[in-house]
Amino acid sequence: MSLKRKQAVVTGSNSGIGLGIARALAGAGADVVINSFTDSQEDHDLAKEIGAAFGVTARYIRADMSKPDDCRALIEAAGGCDILVNNAGIQHVARIEEFPAEKWDAIIAINMSSAFHTTAAALPGMYAAGWGRVINVASAHGLTASPYKSAYVAAKHGVVGLTKTTALEAAGKGVTCNAICPGYVLTPIVEAQIPDQMKTHDMDRETVIKEVMLARQPSGEFATVEQVGGTAVFLASDAADQITGTTISVDGGWTAL
């Protein structure tokens, strides 16, 4: 599953699942572009650390995935890419009638529309090369719903639809597009929603983890960023040449229920 001489751009990759995917792709030999909207010294140090650890070229490029121009500029600044991982995402938990409109807009922009803009910018180079991989990080919430996550569920279902359409348009050109649908992974995005879930469900932290989160995963365990990263390496590899337009769940059985 060597990805040597491939360049990967992973959006939203200075933390959590995106960082796990970037590390896994670098571990398989790919050069990687790390992205976030922050542009801190830690972001640049992280890229250096990944480059040194895996003997690949690793760069940090700032781009705000809520902005269409930034999405396209990221691909341009990277000089195109062989593997595009659309991972950037945010979350907000609230009842529909109390859901702030600006949070809805931000979640749709970052979690869904950014994938459209980066993909549109990356596809011409992939078509010219006759090889490419678009991997969208959707969610179990792209296949099922949960109360209080209207924008997130809508955005992730949209990402699954975009994945299928991209796959059909790219078919026969050496380019595949698939979505990874993780269940719960204990990353900062999940940590940040626990207080809201405690409030909305009127539960303590342990009960939220047990009864709201892990109760949905028959394995009874969180998935890990390494497991999602390994799935991305597989989808990027030639072994997955004929896999396109589909979703792969890394959810401990959630969507089998």
Ligand code: NAD
């Ligand atoms: P995280 O908060 O650790 O990571 C989110 C990443 O997105 C960070 O790198 C952050 O810098 C980046 N980001 C946020 N806003 C951005 C913006 N405007 N521009 C550029 N980058 C931005 O959370 P995570 O759990 O690693 O989430 C990563 C992806 O995985 C998201 O799309 C999320 O929806 C998805 N996901 C997570 C889980 C889970 O349980 N953690 C489950 C299913 C899907």
